[in-house]
Amino acid sequence: MTAPAAPQTAPSPAAAPAGAPAVIRAIHLSKVYELGAQQVRALDDVSLEIGKGEYVAIMGPSGSGKSTLMNVLGCLDVPSSGEYWLRGQEVSKLSEDELAEIRNREIGFVFQTFHLLARQTALRNVELPLVYGAVRADERRARALELLRQVGLEKRADHKPNELSGGERQRVAIARALVNRPALLLADEPTGNLDSRTGKEILELLDRLHGEGHTILLVTHDPEVGRRAARTVRVRDGRIESDAPNR
Amino acid sequence: MIALLEGVRIALQAIWGQKLRSALTLLCVIIAILSIIAVVSVLDGMDLYVREEVAGAGANVFTLRRVDELKVLTDLQVFLDSLGNPRITLADWKALRAEMTLAEFVDPLRSRSGDLQAVRDGRSIRNVDLQGRGAEYPGIEDLDLERGRHLTQADIDQRREVLVIGAQVAETLFPGVDPLGQKVRLSGRHYEVVGVFARRSNVLGQDRNIFAILPLSALFAQFGSFRSISVQVKAKSLGDFAAALDEARTIMRVRHGLRPQDPDDFNLTTAEQFLTLWEKISSGIFATLIGVVSITLVVGGIIIMNVMLVSVTERTREVGLRKALGARRGMILFQFLVESVTLTSVGGVVGIVLGFAAAFLIGAFSPLPYSVKPWSIVSALVIVFAVGVFFGLYPASRAARLQPVEALRRE
Incomplete structure (x- = not known):
């Protein structure tokens, strides 16, 4: 929260201060898509640093490149050029399977449409990252139950997603995102599919997680949602337009 | 190991979740295997019968003949020449x-x-x-x-x-x-x-x-x-x-x-000559029938492939999610392979049982004898396994190659 705002004119994050490595250090990231003969520059020389424990909102209209930025920062996609350091590890050149491992270990995803497995119970959904992290069954269960307790859904552990309300589903998704103790919680429009009251509940939950020391990256186009974060990065046309702490 | 178990679990749930589709797919495999086993058993039975009953009884008997009629099948010219004997x-x-x-x-x-x-x-x-x-x-x-x-x-x-x-x-x-x-x-x-x-x-x-x-x-x-x-x-x-x-x-x-x-x-014919001829004929029949029946199996395999492609398409988002949560390519590949191999193997086992039942019924209610050889069970199992892997590989690798970003975006 005390992380200084890093306007684009500031010294390159590559020269970040020594000490605890930043959770995210993106240096001159670009992402170019080839659409037929046309080249689309979805990310254009983006540099960004996010410290441990920060709560940052990435904002921008649709088509601004914020989704691409989120995909790259979430290791779902690799940049065309530039460097991306996640917790001190350069990940932009890793293979697909290595990226899968990074995602599993370091990143918790919360999606707008929840993306829960419909035929599995809440508990099984929360366990899923642990399965791919090769955690033993009894420990998986214990940790998943603990996470469900933290989001207030321990009594709903055996329910399937269609037996849960939208807010409950998103809380299950948040529990799943946190179950592997990731370095970064990446929430992509987490309230986009919720009514304003449940949306508020989810945002309060994120606030609480932030208070507990989690590093959160919130992607949204909704200024009201973005305002919850301590710092806002505005993206437009693939570039960072502004990067400032919220008052 | 944990991920492998999960793969098996997912695969079984996927099969169970699509009961009708799985049943119909199974049916194809079952019919293919059933016909193979039945045909092989009956052919085997005929072979055994000929060897033991028809030829075996006269092992040290030979026959002097003016013309050897069997030569019509093996060597027509010799037969025609012998007509002057x-x-x-x-x-x-x-x-x-x-x-x-x-x-x-x-x-x-x-x-x-x-x-x-x-x-x-x-x-x-x-x-x-x-x-x-x-x-x-x-x-x-x-x-x-x-x-x-x-x-x-x-x-x-x-x-x-x-x-x-x-x-x-x-x-x-x-x-x-x-x-x-x-x-x-x-x-x-x-x-x-x-x-x-x-x-x-x-x-x-x-x-x-x-x-x-x-x-x-x-x-x-x-x-x-x-x-x-x-x-x-x-x-x-x-x-x-x-x-x-x-x-x-x-x-x-x-x-x-x-x-x-x-x-x-003149001609001196022995049981051995008859056996040699029988081997020629029966191996021909065998090869032809097996060839015909194999086509059924290929059809079954294509159906498996089709079903698996549908399954992959349907579950694109699920695959994307799993990848986002840390599933490696190999795990996704394995998950879908298990699904196709399970379909073929279960179909294979049922087909084998029904095939032997069919062979037994043929033996009981028709003049055709039958015999059950262990090697035909083993080879049938190997074949269905191979079919499952072969025809499951392409759909599974398609699933494994999905990009998580693309897959998650798919509705």
Whole structure:
């Protein structure tokens, strides 16, 4: 929260201060898509640093490149050029399977449409990252139950997603995102599919997680949602337009 | 290991979640395997039967013939050439009988077809295989008596008009009556029944009980002795068989006045030759049928592939999610492979069981014999497994290659 705002004119994050490595250090990231003969520059020389424990909102209209930025920062996609350091590890050149491992270990995803497995119970959904992290069954269960307790859904552990309300589903998704103790919680429009009251509940939950020391990256186009974060990065046309702490 | 278990679990849930689709897919595999197993079992049974019953009984028996009819199938030119061979006569038989030292039994044979009628009440049976024989046939052929006696040397010498009849002939002509001593009309002459053979099992739907044996001398007296006969020779032991064959050949060549460079103008046929021919024929049938049935399996495989492609498409988002949460390519690949292999293997096991049931039913209710070989079970399992892997590989690798970003975006 005390992380200084890093306007684009500031010294390159590559020269970040020594000490605890930043959770995210993106240096001159670009992402170019080839659409037929046309080249689309979805990310254009983006540099960004996010410290441990920060709560940052990435904002921008649709088509601004914020989704691409989120995909790259979430290791779902690799940049065309530039460097991306996640917790001190350069990940932009890793293979697909290595990226899968990074995602599993370091990143918790919360999606707008929840993306829960419909035929599995809440508990099984929360366990899923642990399965791919090769955690033993009894420990998986214990940790998943603990996470469900933290989001207030321990009594709903055996329910399937269609037996849960939208807010409950998103809380299950948040529990799943946190179950592997990731370095970064990446929430992509987490309230986009919720009514304003449940949306508020989810945002309060994120606030609480932030208070507990989690590093959160919130992607949204909704200024009201973005305002919850301590710092806002505005993206437009693939570039960072502004990067400032919220008052 | 944990991820592998998860893969199995996901696959089974996917199969269970699409019950109708899975059932229909299973059905295809089951039908394919069932037909393979049934066909293989029946073919195997036929093979076993031929080896043991048809050929095995006469292992040290060979037959002297003017023409070898089997040659029509194996070597037509040789067959056509042999049509010019001189007749085999009673004199040839007598010469073999007298001169062979390695023969235990030597018996002449001539068959013709005829209609028999019971003199008592006019019942009749048509197309009976009438075999004119000498007195030594009981030592050569595996013919048990139900009642009465075999032909004797006296019957032959005195040209007695007597018959030993097959079980079906006895049943048809003399239902509920003791056939012994009964008179039978054959083309106007009356023969007396002196014996009845025990019932023989059918081969490939052929009733082997519609035959009668009568003295060759009587047959000649009634129908003329112009046509060639055959001579069956049983060697003293299996070890003497080749030597006995040579002995008979030498005697015949001398009798026919052949020079050393002349080819034989007669045929000596053995059970082995018959077996060789059978092997040729049956391996041909085998290959063809297996080929035809394999097509079924390929069709089953294509259906599996199709179903798996649908399954992958349906679950694109799920795959994307799993990848986002840390599933490696190999895990996704494995998950879908398990699904296809499970479908084929379960279908395979059910198909094997039903296939054997079908083979058993065929054996029970048709003249076709069957036999169950362990290797056919093992190879069927290997084949279905391979089909599952082969046809599952492409859909699975398609799933594994999905980009998580793309996959998650898909609705």
